[in-house]
Every structure is written in C-alpha cells, then in structure tokens.
Amino acid sequence: MTGPRDVRVLAADDQTVVREGMMLLGLLPGIEVVGSAADGEEAVALVARHRPDVVLMDLRMPRCDGVEATRRIRAGYPGTEVVVLTTYADDDSLFPALRAGARGYLTKDAGAEEIARAIADVRSGAAGLSPQVQLRLLERLAGDAPAAPEPAPGAGAGSAPGSTPAPAPAAERLPAGLTAREAEVLGLISQGLSNTEIARRLYVSPATVKTHINNLFAKTGVRDRAQAVAYAFRHGITGSP
Structure with a gap:
C-alpha cells in the first residue's frame, strides 16, 4: 500500500539502463515511481495520464527534448514539478532548462539520497539544485553584475587626503x-x-x-x-x- 504522503514520481530518459535505475527510487520511503518515459513526447503524455508530483527529466532525448517537455509540462500541468537529471551542467543546458520551468537540476553522478532530497525540496516549494549548480548560478551572476561604483574623490567628511573612508558598521x-x-x-x-x-x-x-x-x-x-x-x-x- 502506498502511504498518503508518498511523492509520485515519473522518470524520463532515453537510456533504458538509466530508466531502470531510477525505478529503484521507489524503494525509498515516501516515493512512488508511477512510470517511465523514453522521450519528451512520452513524458508529456504520461504526465497527462498519471499526474505525478515530480518528473525526473533528462535533457537530450529524441522527438522532444527535456527542455521542450519541461516547458509543456509546466504550462499544462502546473501541479507537476520538474527536476532535471542529466549528464550536462554547461550553460547551454542549465539555463534553458531553468527558464523552461525546472525547479531542480542534478547531474547523473548524484546519489539516491541527493535525488530524493531534490524531489522533497521541489515538492515543498524550494529549489532542488546541486551545490555545483548553485555555484554555477553564482558565477553567472558574477559575470552579469555591474561593477560597484568607485567612491568619489575626497568622500567622507573629515577624511585626510588620500585616506580610505572607514567601512560602515556591519548593521x-x-x-x-x-x-x-x-x-x-x-x-x-x-x-x-x-x-x-x-x-x-x-x-x-x-x-x-x-x-x-x-x-x-x-x-x-x-x-x-x-x-x-x-x-x-x-x-x-x-x-x-
């Protein structure tokens, strides 16, 4: 019997061995794997049929890739969250997936506990991002952020010429x-x-x-x-x- 609080999960990946491995997540407490899809088209169809809570989504699949499938799932079934589970963590994979509506992003070297934690995080309204992905987001923001303005010459009343103004109190x-x-x-x-x-x-x-x-x-x-x-x-x- 499935407990009332079990999270219903759908796995989407074009590699059979990966899909079979993700099915084993159903052995973890609180997770029920309701099906698996071999491409994005099948993933969207199975979401319509089973209405899972979370889809574990590969990105590079035939017919319909993970980004497009994520976009369609989030638009048509907003009660279903998407956690990307992929080999790739480059910018061309990461940012389109997040813009499409994915709330989690893990690479395939993630262990079962990390995947389960990401599933729980997105179900609770948080983001399920690996530490490496969080760091990449931070680096991207660093590259996009404007430089801080230079202090005006002589700033700071009573400062000696050439001196550095004292930093503001921490508070x-x-x-x-x-x-x-x-x-x-x-x-x-x-x-x-x-x-x-x-x-x-x-x-x-x-x-x-x-x-x-x-x-x-x-x-x-x-x-x-x-x-x-x-x-x-x-x-x-x-x-x-």
Missing part, C-alpha cells in the same frame, strides 16, 4: 533588516551548504538554522535557496560577514 551594511547571524546563514547558503552543514559550521541545532532561514526568507522576500543565492550575491553576502 548598516546588511540589507532588509537582516541580523548578523541571518546574514551569516545566507552567506553559507550561497556556498551550497545544507542546513545540517550550516548547523555544524555554526555549532547550533538544525532547528535554529531553519528558524534563521525562515526569518531571512521573510525579510528578503525570496522563495527558495536558488533565489537566496542570487540575493546573497547581489548584496555582497557570499561568506561569513
């Missing part, structure tokens, strides 16, 4: 009313750390970390960890303050 540098600890947690999120890893780094409980994350999400208006990474970079919070 004044933090946006959205973040506390120093919330900013520290945000910086660690931007480095790809999980809640458990953050708790170990800061010598606090995972429950405390979750509280800080809920608070900083509410203050900054971000919805998930991917948006938090982008926010952290935009505001220069990419490590411990």
Whole structure:
C-alpha cells in the first residue's frame, strides 16, 4: 500500500539502463515511481495520464527534448514539478532548462539520497539544485553584475587626503533588516551548504538554522535557496560577514 504522503514520481530518459535505475527510487520511503518515459513526447503524455508530483527529466532525448517537455509540462500541468537529471551542467543546458520551468537540476553522478532530497525540496516549494549548480548560478551572476561604483574623490567628511573612508558598521551594511547571524546563514547558503552543514559550521541545532532561514526568507522576500543565492550575491553576502 502506498502511504498518503508518498511523492509520485515519473522518470524520463532515453537510456533504458538509466530508466531502470531510477525505478529503484521507489524503494525509498515516501516515493512512488508511477512510470517511465523514453522521450519528451512520452513524458508529456504520461504526465497527462498519471499526474505525478515530480518528473525526473533528462535533457537530450529524441522527438522532444527535456527542455521542450519541461516547458509543456509546466504550462499544462502546473501541479507537476520538474527536476532535471542529466549528464550536462554547461550553460547551454542549465539555463534553458531553468527558464523552461525546472525547479531542480542534478547531474547523473548524484546519489539516491541527493535525488530524493531534490524531489522533497521541489515538492515543498524550494529549489532542488546541486551545490555545483548553485555555484554555477553564482558565477553567472558574477559575470552579469555591474561593477560597484568607485567612491568619489575626497568622500567622507573629515577624511585626510588620500585616506580610505572607514567601512560602515556591519548593521548598516546588511540589507532588509537582516541580523548578523541571518546574514551569516545566507552567506553559507550561497556556498551550497545544507542546513545540517550550516548547523555544524555554526555549532547550533538544525532547528535554529531553519528558524534563521525562515526569518531571512521573510525579510528578503525570496522563495527558495536558488533565489537566496542570487540575493546573497547581489548584496555582497557570499561568506561569513
């Protein structure tokens, strides 16, 4: 019997051995694999038939690739989330998939626990991104971000000629009313750390970390960890303050 809280998962990959491997995810508690598709066309048809909660989507498949299938699934069946599971993590694969509506992105060297965690994350409204993908997003933002303006000559009242103005107090540098600890947690999120890893780094409980994350999400208006990474970079919070 399937428990009422089981997540219904559909696997889509053109390689039989990969599909068979993903079917084994059904052995994990809380996951029911409802079917598998050999290409994007079949994936869309099976989503219409089974209405899964999550599709594990390969990108390079015949007839209809994973990006197009993701776009069609998200447009026609918004209750179904998509986690990309692919060999490729280059920009030409990653960003079109995310723009098409994928909420998770893993490479095929991910273990069963990491895949299960990504499935749980997207079902809860968060993003299921591997640490490597989070880092690539951060690097892309770094490349797109405008350079910070240079301070005007002589800035800072009472400064001696040629001196560097003193930095603002930490509390004044933090946006959205973040506390120093919330900013520290945000910086660690931007480095790809999980809640458990953050708790170990800061010598606090995972429950405390979750509280800080809920608070900083509410203050900054971000919805998930991917948006938090982008926010952290935009505001220069990419490590411990």
